[in-house]
Amino acid sequence: MAVHLDLRFDRPHEECGIFGVFEHPEAANMAYLGLYALQHRGQECAGIATSDGQKMYFEKNRGYVADVFNEEILEKLKGDAAIGHVRYSTAGDTRRVNAQPFLIESHRGKIAVVHNGNLINAHHIRKNLNREGSIFISTSDTEVILHLIARSKQKTVEDAIIDALVQVRGAYSLVFLTDDKMIAVRDPRGFRPLSLGRLNNAWIVSSETCAFDLIYGDFVRDIAPGEMLIIEKGKAPLSLQPFPEKPPAFCIFEHIYFSRPDSIVFGKDVSEMRDRLGRKLAQEAPVDADYVVPIPDSGIFAALGYADEANIPFNLGLIRNHYVGRTFIEPEMSIRHFGVKVKLNAIRSIIEGKRIILIDDSIVRGVTSKKIVDMVRSAGAREVHMRITSPPYCDSCFYGIDTPIKEDLIASSKNVEEICRFLGADSLGYLTLKGMLGALGKESWCVACFTGKYPVDFQRDELAQLRLFEKNGAVAVGVVSLNG
Amino acid sequence: MAVHLDLRFDRPHEECGIFGVFEHPEAANMAYLGLYALQHRGQECAGIATSDGQKMYFEKNRGYVADVFNEEILEKLKGDAAIGHVRYSTAGDTRRVNAQPFLIESHRGKIAVVHNGNLINAHHIRKNLNREGSIFISTSDTEVILHLIARSKQKTVEDAIIDALVQVRGAYSLVFLTDDKMIAVRDPRGFRPLSLGRLNNAWIVSSETCAFDLIYGDFVRDIAPGEMLIIEKGKAPLSLQPFPEKPPAFCIFEHIYFSRPDSIVFGKDVSEMRDRLGRKLAQEAPVDADYVVPIPDSGIFAALGYADEANIPFNLGLIRNHYVGRTFIEPEMSIRHFGVKVKLNAIRSIIEGKRIILIDDSIVRGVTSKKIVDMVRSAGAREVHMRITSPPYCDSCFYGIDTPIKEDLIASSKNVEEICRFLGADSLGYLTLKGMLGALGKESWCVACFTGKYPVDFQRDELAQLRLFEKNGAVAVGVVSLNG
Amino acid sequence: MAVHLDLRFDRPHEECGIFGVFEHPEAANMAYLGLYALQHRGQECAGIATSDGQKMYFEKNRGYVADVFNEEILEKLKGDAAIGHVRYSTAGDTRRVNAQPFLIESHRGKIAVVHNGNLINAHHIRKNLNREGSIFISTSDTEVILHLIARSKQKTVEDAIIDALVQVRGAYSLVFLTDDKMIAVRDPRGFRPLSLGRLNNAWIVSSETCAFDLIYGDFVRDIAPGEMLIIEKGKAPLSLQPFPEKPPAFCIFEHIYFSRPDSIVFGKDVSEMRDRLGRKLAQEAPVDADYVVPIPDSGIFAALGYADEANIPFNLGLIRNHYVGRTFIEPEMSIRHFGVKVKLNAIRSIIEGKRIILIDDSIVRGVTSKKIVDMVRSAGAREVHMRITSPPYCDSCFYGIDTPIKEDLIASSKNVEEICRFLGADSLGYLTLKGMLGALGKESWCVACFTGKYPVDFQRDELAQLRLFEKNGAVAVGVVSLNG
């Protein structure tokens, strides 16, 4: 295909899942299954790189994990170490060139990397590197890290990685693969999750523990914020803390919406946290009704908790079509315009004549929620009460959750009453910030999307600049385009 | 791809969904959406044929509806009438040549057809036609109907269709498209569903009513068993009853498992029927426990009914991975062998230390159920009680539900106690035939898969012969292979 | 791709090459190489079918032989017998469904066939078969033969083939492959060539002997007009003459243009025949000049003969671009419109200031010849004399050479002087019919394209009807379209 060379710097939004396995005879197969379990974290691209100690092999492409890989391809991914990546990116930037893993072959040997999170100063560093003559291939902020490693004067790969990472700010859970090591790193605030597991004699790392379950692996512990874990053959993993300590800032949205309910994330069971959010919501925003109905699938456990706490029957009045992805991260606008109908259907025999409490995790733009309220009304509901298991979502995320620009978030410009009117619901109740934190525990969460207080200190004008990129898209510099 | 010419006659198993729309300005788009809603009825092939009154256009291919069609293709499918098909076939026969619609251009004009169901005497007719020099292209039994139409001496298309259908026995819901008509037919016993709907001024037909919901159409009524409905422009549909009347035999499995819960099938809400099956099961096979846990997704409504009737909390202890199809109809054996893990995961925090009642719709081979019991035990369940919302499944279906051969059905050779031991469950309870029929109502159901009593009178040795085909696969005759 | 169902009966024009090999351990590889050598006879589709005595395997697709097949595909084409086909078809009908071999699986076992030539009564037979209920898949006239075989009451395959062939009229060189035999047939007049060869212990047949050379095989003899050769394992080929004898009618155009110069066709060396045509032309149409320049590649040997006879230096003033096919059989109209420039370039340093004799095999529409004369003048030629090694081409071929309709042949409406003026040449000379036959020998040639006297007795109005099809294209009946 002819390709128009429009290489804009990525809006700092990427939802991803990462996985690594070291010293396992079927490394590529394990990575494939691990990514499969993490598919909900990114559905546009998938990739695996493996090493047999001497050579590296890789495959990455657009599409679901099950589409990108097949037996023949997996057989070619030789070696007993593998890292993998699934990726969702914003509409319009689904180029294969941005798919991960990235690989470089430097004078320090081969290095492959997968990344979950987003750097907030990538654009600035990139500009400087360009001026010094570095040529970029992708628009991904992950490539900035590779260039910093390549330019580092440090002698070992580990030191070069540290050298590079002290220059970047933002969210990163990373897994590197070299000829003889796997290195897992989490940024000092630990925005995004990363867990360590054990599979027989192999070490495994994953964004979520559900990937361990699938391959019958055991969850060992979380990689700690700011920890660098160096895994070599025949040795216990070496744990370093190379960065200055910072207060942690775990992404609370992983529990509210993003992670799978069967995962343990930041040390907590996701399904249980959602149950608790539902119960707390029942206390904070009660309403009399005939059924508590979740908006599937993210609202299910919260709805079970709400129903039990409120002593109102739970029922599945909305059915998901399983052949579409999640509303939130589906870039096919044409289908989204058709409405939520392709994804959800209301069951008239359950809803007709009833007072319904709808449980959802969040309201982003409000458009989808409005359509669901409409649908439930069309199916004959007497009353529709919307209950949200988090506070009003009013600020963009710059750390790895894809969100619209602030101006497009309905809660950034409307209060609860106005939103309720917009949705056409009989009532609307959000969980309070205090209630949410009470339900989830006192850990240091990143709640910037609810408060606008970003835990990484932005330098002068940087936040404003990022918001501007959001809106306009900045032209990237120094990008070489060798492929369509 | 080089193709090995192994054209075996289809095992008489095809699960399908069919859809038709007549006199709608966006016929192809409506068919696309209709098939989308019917995707659960067949995930291997999808096809649409349209007519603009003079020419016909078609596209069919292997893959999901969303993969086979895109905007560009839909634009080429011109005209205001369309019929469509989704198809699942048994492993090893997923050739594109068997995808529907089928089209012929005869001296009576163009005729396209889609078919849900299976003919039990197709092989016999085919052999005769071969001997007389007919050349077949596919291994589908639907092609037999087309050859009978082509050879009919009747003058009109309608009469030729009737001429053909009186020669076949078995299950068929059919939609034909000609240059100026859409003709919907259901076999005299009405094995498979077929509903009529209205979308503004257009007439629509569909295997299930959920397809009407998606496009904001209205359900009018079921096409009756043995009814032929001829739809022409500017006229009310003409209803004929061209076949001798027979006692109806509605496939009870549509309600137990196959149909979507938000559909109305054979005049009844599927979700409500499943709720009733669950309640009756709670009465017939009670057991004390901490949680009622459905095997998603088919067991959910039955589990809600069971839980409410038994007054035991409902919980979602098993989570589905939405990036795979349903266990029952997924032909990728390599993944099935890996286990149910790629499709289901147990949530330890819910299950650990608890007594669990698992609700499922049926046990086929028993292998999957056994793995689920294992998985729930591994997640720490103290007790696992399996409850099934239908009687023991002990006979193959020859009318359009894909089932293994009788020998592979666990209930054909083991009693309930033996099955329970095989599964490793603490107890196992099936719904009785009487209980099932009590829950669903007194209609004339086909319950052959539970009783072995097949409602179409087989001719001498025919059933034995079909069973033999099941086992060995018979070599087809008279097939021309023009394409790989 | 969405496909518009416009299944018009083929214009009776197909240029093809066919090949067969029997009892060779590498049958598919030999067929591949054989087709490779016959590539000039058809560049749009290629196909091979093989048999291992029990199963048949086949691959066919659009494209060059080297594109359609690769090692992996050839490995899957198992067995020690193979037949193959290369095909050129008229613009607009390049559908894969018409590619050969065709295969049927009948009550007589599997039969595959490849065909070179065209039947003149295919349309008529097809119509009758349609009326009796036969369903056609392709628009190829070859399929008619298969339907006649399928409907034959004869017991053996050989007799059924004879039964079918006595019903058809026209040109056919055919190779059939069954589970245990290879059968080669040539129509009673022998329009198209077919040769028998020997490769170690294997028997080989080919449209041209150049295919034998490539695989180090030996030319044995031509299959005779009207001969049917039945080749079985461990036996000498059995020769039958099942048809009433007719005077032969060898296509003279094979020698003038179509065959490769290194082949022996109808018992004569092609390069030598062309040399003789050139010499005769020098006698019949002399002119003084500086250089004799062939229009490559078909004119080269005639130009060498002309130059030697006329004692005028031969030179290569026109250079072919080897990355395009031959002008005559290239269906890409957009490139043809651009001109002959993409295929030929004149060398100024040779042509400038010189009197040039251009040697070509024929003038069809005259457009290409005119462009070549222009090009040679633009390169500075002082005089351009066109000499043609055959008489004026004034009638369409219905026996397997792709030609325009009569109305588009420049010689059907213009005399030599008018054509010369149209070309803008200083003089134009054709070989006379008598001169041509004198050069090639007294065999019974088909010279219908020069005389309009067609050697197969057409039935009443049949020729007029065929000419009408030529012009308008007749709508096919009874075609089933199972594939795009």
Place this chain on the structure above:
Amino acid sequence: MAVHLDLRFDRPHEECGIFGVFEHPEAANMAYLGLYALQHRGQECAGIATSDGQKMYFEKNRGYVADVFNEEILEKLKGDAAIGHVRYSTAGDTRRVNAQPFLIESHRGKIAVVHNGNLINAHHIRKNLNREGSIFISTSDTEVILHLIARSKQKTVEDAIIDALVQVRGAYSLVFLTDDKMIAVRDPRGFRPLSLGRLNNAWIVSSETCAFDLIYGDFVRDIAPGEMLIIEKGKAPLSLQPFPEKPPAFCIFEHIYFSRPDSIVFGKDVSEMRDRLGRKLAQEAPVDADYVVPIPDSGIFAALGYADEANIPFNLGLIRNHYVGRTFIEPEMSIRHFGVKVKLNAIRSIIEGKRIILIDDSIVRGVTSKKIVDMVRSAGAREVHMRITSPPYCDSCFYGIDTPIKEDLIASSKNVEEICRFLGADSLGYLTLKGMLGALGKESWCVACFTGKYPVDFQRDELAQLRLFEKNGAVAVGVVSLNG
């Protein structure tokens, strides 16, 4: 496809053709046709980049020009300026990532480049750049130039290009495209050709003038060795001579073999030069015979010259199969092993019983020549005399002609008599160096492949090192592989 990351530095061998057009409304179409005419210079990859003054568009892929591009793709290549590239590379390195044009987007704007030739110090520079942190994407030496431009401190693109080129040594004909300029450069010795042409108001540049002919453009003059031509809108091209002057070294092999006979290269008609080589050869190495037979296609004009000079009839006893590429640059080893038969066939009726003089341009490994001698003998030749239109080829080319390593060149280890014996010829005659230069004129040619005297002064051990790379392949450093 899974890709094994084996990124070895290119053996310094690439045959290429380059083309550029500036200020033409159909720039992409002209580039397409230009590349089409240059297809013989490289048949593995083709690419075009265009600019509309603001954006750049590109497409490149493996395959022939006609396969890589189609109407749809050409339409997307907008703008009135275009550069293009065809490329042949050594077996095993046909990755798409090495296809040209290369594009970078730097702080100086967008720059695209195409390159014909090879740098001899690329490896050394690359190593240094790696050490300083540059990351390479391809294994092409052309990318080195882009990195040097990116790192240059010069302000304008022109100065940065000069800055980069003064650091490299070797052969380069380059065309750069920026947002508003086209810049053509030829290395100081002018190893590879590059010509300037005019097409209405547009400027065009091309490796060979045959590309001008195809699009009806006019040849203006050669770009001079060491000249940089800057072409801007509405201005006369600006000619610079930014490099220290060096004695020219035109690749003599362009005339002997590589260029098309209808091109003017280094100011001389290729067909005429070959005629002269043939005549000189007839004087230096006469032999009595019946026919002079060229090895097509490169030997044809020399054979015509030889035949005329020697007064022995010219004949075409060897026929080429036009569906394969040239022996010399065809990387499909499996076919080459099969022999020359797939490419050539001997015509027995011409050769049998005759004394044949075979005319070829060169003998490289000797294997192909030996097979041709065998083939001619098998066709019945009484005597076979081989005559070569150049001296013994005994040294590798490092400037852009693909040659085997020195050890594989038969003339590097055998004298003429030994070679003759190896070939099995009755006699073998080479043209002398003096005779060759006498025939072609006194210009300063690069004749390193005949003498081992390389015109670029190699630094200490550099030649030995390059020869070593030849043999072993050196591992590249600093390569990032973002794509398979």
